[in-house]
Amino acid sequence: DTAVSQTPKYLVTQMGNDKSIKCEQNLGHDTMYWYKQDSKKFLKIMFSYNNKELIINETVPNRFSPKSPDKAHLNLHINSLELGDSAVYFCASSQDLGQGYTFGSGTRLTVV
Amino acid sequence: KQEVTQIPAALSVPEGENLVLNCSFTDSAIYNLQWFRQDPGKGLTSLLLIQSSQREQTSGRLNASLDKSSGRSTLYIAASQPGDSATYLCAVHSSGTYKYIFGTGTRLKVLA
Numbered sequence: 001d002t003a004v005s006q007t008p009k010y011l012v013t014q015m016g017n018d019k020s021i022k023c024e025q026n027l028g029h030d031t032m033y034w035y036k037q038d039s040k041k042f043l044k045i046m047f048s049y050n051n052k053e054l055i056i057n058e059t060v061p062n063r064f065s066p067k068s069p070d071k072a073h074l075n076l077h078i079n080s081l082e083l084g085d086s087a088v089y090f091c092a093s094s095q096d097l098g099q100g101y102t103f104g105s106g107t108r109l110t111v112v
Numbered sequence: 113k114q115e116v117t118q119i120p121a122a123l124s125v126p127e128g129e130n131l132v133l134n135c136s137f138t139d140s141a142i143y144n145l146q147w148f149r150q151d152p153g154k155g156l157t158s159l160l161l162i163q164s165s166q167r168e169q170t171s172g173r174l175n176a177s178l179d180k181s182s183g184r185s186t187l188y189i190a191a192s193q194p195g196d197s198a199t200y201l202c203a204v205h206s207s208g209t210y211k212y213i214f215g216t217g218t219r220l221k222v223l224a
Contacts, residue, residue, distance in 0.1 A: 056210050100144065101212060
């Protein structure tokens with residue numbers, strides 16, 4: 001029933017590891033997003049995909065690689081994790097330009 | 113470049129008070145503006161979405177207004193309750209982009 005679901009909810013890992021976060025939406029939306037919320041709670045966009053095409057890449061280090069196998073999924077893979085990557089990562093979706101967002105519940109990533 | 117500011121950063125009120133949260137943005141060319149609520153450790157819940165052609169939207173005790181020309185939106189909460197305690201985020205969808213720009217949020221505490 002969950003509209004936008006992310007897994008895992010919590011992720012604790014060591015520096016240098018590679019990890020993935022998965023996102024799925026069952027709303028039939030065309031556009032999906034990844035946002036990062038830092039320790040000061042500020043939300044900033046990382047990537048946006050529209051119909052599986054990358055349309056936004058906001059100067060994110062190339063250690064971060066999004067992948068959209070289909071319209072309903074947008075996964076985030078992170079290579080060589082660093083301490084500064086610790087944050088909450090939110091997935092969201094929207095029907096199209098000019099439509100509101102629906103957010104997932106977030107993935108709290110802690111790099112130790 | 114769109115910038116979104118929310119004032120105040122934090123607010124404590126006794127239960128039952130009516131209150132106003134403010135959001136201002138620098139570029140009036142927008143598709144819409146969305147107000148979200150975030151509870152500690154949780155995801156974002158959409159409260160109200162105002163399209164650029166609209167002046168206000170209402171849902172229950174919440175009323176959001178939009179003045180595009182002056183770059184302002186307000187979220188009015190009537191008869192506040194302790195359950196309204198959360199961080200309220202304003203997000204602006206600029207025209208010609210596929211992303212929301214978020215404000216820094218207002219942390220609201222309603223005292224019983």
